[in-house]
Amino acid sequence: MKFRKILPRAHVIFILLPVYWLVNMSFKSNQEILSTLSLWPQDFTLENYATILTDPSWYSGYINSLIYVLLNTVISVSIALPAAYAFSRYRFLGDKHLFFWLLSNRMAPPAVFALPFFQLYSSIGLFDTHLAVALAHTLFNVPLAVWILEGFMSSVPREIDETAQIDGYSFPRFFTKIFAPMIASGIGVTAFFCFMFSWVELLLARTLTSVSAKPISAIMTRTVSASGLDWGVLAAAGTLTIIPGMLVIYFVRNHIARGFAMGRV
Amino acid sequence: MSLQIEQLCSAVNGIVHLQDISLRFDPNSFNILLGPARAGKTSLLRQIAGLDPPDSGRMLLHGADITRHGVRKRDVSFVYQEFVNYPTLSVFENIASPMRVRSEGRQTIERTVHELAELLGIGGVLDRHPPSLSGGQQQRVAIARALAKDAEVILLDEPLANLDYKLREALRRELPRLFAGKGKIVVYAATDPNEAFLLDGNTVVIDQGRIRQVGPAASVFRAPDNLSAASILSEFPINLLDANIRNSSCVVGNKLTFPLPTHMRSLSEGDYTLGFRAEQLAFEARTQSSVACAAKVAVTEITGNETIVHLDMANRPCVAVVEGTSSLRAGEQITMYLDPGGLFMFDSSGQTVASPTRSAQR
Numbered sequence: 001m002k003f004r005k006i007l008p009r010a011h012v013i014f015i016l017l018p019v020y021w022l023v024n025m026s027f028k029s030n031q032e033i034l035s036t037l038s039l040w041p042q043d044f045t046l047e048n049y050a051t052i053l054t055d056p057s058w059y060s061g062y063i064n065s066l067i068y069v070l071l072n073t074v075i076s077v078s079i080a081l082p083a084a085y086a087f088s089r090y091r092f093l094g095d096k097h098l099f100f101w102l103l104s105n106r107m108a109p110p111a112v113f114a115l116p117f118f119q120l121y122s123s124i125g126l127f128d129t130h131l132a133v134a135l136a137h138t139l140f141n142v143p144l145a146v147w148i149l150e151g152f153m154s155s156v157p158r159e160i161d162e163t164a165q166i167d168g169y170s171f172p173r174f175f176t177k178i179f180a181p182m183i184a185s186g187i188g189v190t191a192f193f194c195f196m197f198s199w200v201e202l203l204l205a206r207t208l209t210s211v212s213a214k215p216i217s218a219i220m221t222r223t224v225s226a227s228g229l230d231w232g233v234l235a236a237a238g239t240l241t242i243i244p245g246m247l248v249i250y251f252v253r254n255h256i257a258r259g260f261a262m263g264r265v
Numbered sequence: 266m267s268l269q270i271e272q273l274c275s276a277v278n279g280i281v282h283l284q285d286i287s288l289r290f291d292p293n294s295f296n297i298l299l300g301p302a303r304a305g306k307t308s309l310l311r312q313i314a315g316l317d318p319p320d321s322g323r324m325l326l327h328g329a330d331i332t333r334h335g336v337r338k339r340d341v342s343f344v345y346q347e348f349v350n351y352p353t354l355s356v357f358e359n360i361a362s363p364m365r366v367r368s369e370g371r372q373t374i375e376r377t378v379h380e381l382a383e384l385l386g387i388g389g390v391l392d393r394h395p396p397s398l399s400g401g402q403q404q405r406v407a408i409a410r411a412l413a414k415d416a417e418v419i420l421l422d423e424p425l426a427n428l429d430y431k432l433r434e435a436l437r438r439e440l441p442r443l444f445a446g447k448g449k450i451v452v453y454a455a456t457d458p459n460e461a462f463l464l465d466g467n468t469v470v471i472d473q474g475r476i477r478q479v480g481p482a483a484s485v486f487r488a489p490d491n492l493s494a495a496s497i498l499s500e501f502p503i504n505l506l507d508a509n510i511r512n513s514s515c516v517v518g519n520k521l522t523f524p525l526p527t528h529m530r531s532l533s534e535g536d537y538t539l540g541f542r543a544e545q546l547a548f549e550a551r552t553q554s555s556v557a558c559a560a561k562v563a564v565t566e567i568t569g570n571e572t573i574v575h576l577d578m579a580n581r582p583c584v585a586v587v588e589g590t591s592s593l594r595a596g597e598q599i600t601m602y603l604d605p606g607g608l609f610m611f612d613s614s615g616q617t618v619a620s621p622t623r624s625a626q627r
Contacts, residue, residue: 159349162316165336166343167414168366181353 019242025235033231048236058237061216064130065199066244068213071134072141073194077187079138080145085175087146088153089161099150102143113139114207121208128210136204141194148193151264152186153179185252189259192252199245216241266327267291268313268418268450273322275308275474282308284474286322290450292417295441295466297482298454299497305474306454310420313452315339326417339418342411346423348403350395356382356406357391363414381409384443401432412443419444421453425460437463458482458498470494492540492615501543501573504583508539508610515539515605518579523556526605529619537618540609543573546585546601555602562597576601 025033026048027041036042052058086092087099117136118127126132156179164174180187206218220237249256273286283305290296298306311317313324315336324332331339342363350359358365360378369377382388385405387398395403404424411419424440425433441464444451455461461468461482468482470493478485478494489495496503509516511534516522525532550557560576560583567573567590574585574593578601585601593599610619 157347157349159345159347160351162314162336163343163345163349164351165316166314166341167363167410168337169362170337173366178351178353182351184353 022235022238022242025231026239028232028235030230030232033235045232048232049240051233052236052240058219058233061214061219062240064209064213065205065215065217068130068133068137068205068215069195069198071130072137072198073191075134076138076141076145076194077149077191079142080149080190081187083142084146084149084153085179087150089158099146102146105143106140110140110201110203114204117204118207127208128213130213132208133205133213133215134198136208137194137198137201140201141197144193144197145190147262148190148259149183149186151262152183152189152258154264156182185255185258188252189255192248192256193259195248196245269323269325270313271323271325273309273312273324274320275312275317276320281474283312283319286474286476288469288476288479290418290452290467292450293446293448294450295444295464296450296452297461297464297466297468298452298471299456299458299461299468299482300454300471301456301497304471306456306471307422308474309471310343310422310452310454313418314341314343314420316343340416341418341420342414342416344404344407344411344419344421344424346426348395348400348407348427350403350406350410352394352396354394355391356387356393356395356398359395359406360391360409360413362410377413378409381412384412385409385439399432401428401436404428404436408443416449418450418452421451423454423456426456440464441466458486458500461498462486468498470497472497488620489609489617491617492538492611495540495609495611495617499542501584501586503609504541504543504546504578504581506539506579506581506583508537510534510537517558521556521558521579523605526554526608528606528622529608529610532610532618536613538611538613538615540611541603541607543584543586545607546574546576546583546587546603548587548591548599548601550602551604552606554606555604557600557602560599560601562593562595562599564595565591565593 024038024040027044027046028038029043029045029047032038032041032043087095113136117132121127121132121136126135160178160182161174164178169178200217202215202217202221205215206221209215209218216237220234220241252259268290270286270288273283275281275283286309298309300306308317312319315331315334315338319332322332323330326340350356351362354362357378360381361374364374364377378391379388382391385408387402387405387409390398390402395406398406404427408421408424411421425436428436437460440453451466453460453464453466455464465482467479468485469479470477470485472493477497478490482498485494486498489498492503492505506517510525510529510532513525513530514522515525515529517539547555558578560578563575563577563582565572565574570588572587572589572591574587574591576583576585576599607621608619609617609621612618
């Protein structure tokens with residue numbers, strides 16, 4: 001085999017190895033994980049998954065995470081759509097500065113905001129709710145969504161807007177019937193990025209919740225029981241955490257590159 | 266009952282786009298805005314459509330002031346140079362869109378769309394989406410949508426400029442027929458003087474944001490009011506030479522002197538600009554009064570049945586168009602003949618002071 005074929009294959013194997021090891025572990029018993037080194041499960045079991053899907057303290061984590069992630073995606077995209085349209089179509093005082101300032105919000109580490117959010121949400125009774133995490137995550141996702149959507153919107157010629165006006169479309173009707181379908185892939189990619197950032201974010205999600213809105217990532221990091229770590233269950237939980245991201249990325253796989261370029265291709 | 270524009274001015278960031286435009290377009294008229302690129306044609310069309318507000322001036326449609334009316338309140342439709350259609354809607358829905366907004370009945374919409382599609386020869390592609398069509402078909406869809414709106418005023422901004430040669434010819438022949446007899450005011454922007462001649466409408470010559478002349482293309486061509494109108498309506502650049510009139514003679518440079526032709530007799534002595542079209546220069550004397558002038562060949566271009574000869578005459582670049590193919594070498598000294606009966610004379614401000622009589626022109 002030629003070298004140029006070997007290299008990409010080796011690359012893929014290196015990338016997939018940890019994922020494979022996680023899936024491998026999730027089908028083993030704790031004893032097998034700790035006692036032997038096996039490349040595939042010697043004693044195949046689904047018990048780890050059964051534990052997660054039946055124990056509310058486990059599966060509620062997934063439900064909580066999904067609720068605030070979806071809530072955040074909806075809030076971020078619906079706030080970003082009109083904002084991106086304004087940045088893309090209108091010239092106003094300080095528009096360029098404001099546009100850049102939005103992105104600069106992403107330059108501060110989330111830990112900076114953990115304390116003020118915690119104090120603020122505690123005092124107004126939002127602490128330990130899904131909305132608290134969803135709102136906290138908009139801090140990062142709205143600027144990103146505005147930037148990506150602005151790129152997609154700017155690639156739609158202004159003449160389309162004008163033609164719709166001449167045809168007599170009201171703005172809301174134009175936006176939903178003509179404009180939104182034209183940037184549908186952009187909206188999809190934006191939703192994916194919001195979903196992804198919110199799904200993997202751990203620090204704010206853990207700080208702003210305690211019991212009723214506790215995300216799966218927080219549950220996974222706190223599972224040290226009296227009998228030590230429950231390796232198999234943790235691996236199963238990890239595998240299940242990868243799946244939503246994989247599903248979402250499948251739907252936007254053809255547009256994702258443009259999303260990373262903030263829609264400017 | 267007409268569209269009237271009164272003293273319209275418009276400037277963007279201090280750059281004047283339109284200066285003191287006053288025009289009147291009648292119903293059932295085909296009007297051509299003719300001017301070079303950046304002359305203000307598109308600016309004027311956008312003002313009429315209400316897409317840009319004017320700085321000053323008024324606009325009246327059927328006597329009612331529409332200057333402050335927004336786009337949606339104006340009864341206009343617009344066709345862009347670059348085929349603008351809704352890419353996510355089918356051709357049928359594209360044409361139907363203005364009627365859908367007006368909430369017309371389903372049967373009316375179906376009937377009108379099919380009629381228009383037949384008229385424009387796009388009946389077979391109604392189920393397809395605009396991006397999958399050829400440029401000519403896309404522009405036909407845009408024109409059909411403009412007609413579907415049934416607006417009083419139809420604005421076309423160089424609708425044929427982005428089409429290839431054959432399609433352009435075909436669509437240009439159809440255009441006047443599409444709008445004829447519907448009582449609409451059609452305003453068509455063009456850069457090519459041939460379009461103004463072939464579409465045969467009321468021609469508005471516009472340059473640098475000002476109106477230079479209004480009238481049928483043929484009569485503007487024959488008797489341009491000014492240098493700008495004369496050069497915009499020439500297919501080839503108009504030839505200009507500095508001239509001086511003294512002792513009933515016209516003196517160009519230090520080699521060319523000829524007695525004033527009849528139509529210039531009344532001019533007073535002084536400096537002028539002599540103008541003549543490329544067709545006025547010939548290899549042989551056409552009349553007894555033809556003036557021989559020395560010229561040096563710079564470049565020749567052969568188009569098939571014509572030869573375009575770029576010359577250096579009296580230290581000015583000139584263009585001559587002669588029939589047939591001629592084999593002239595660059596740098597060759599030749600003698601060209603100019604018929605003084607076909608000369609224009611412009612004063613220092615660019616106004617025409619002498620136009621050739623009708624019989625003297627080709």
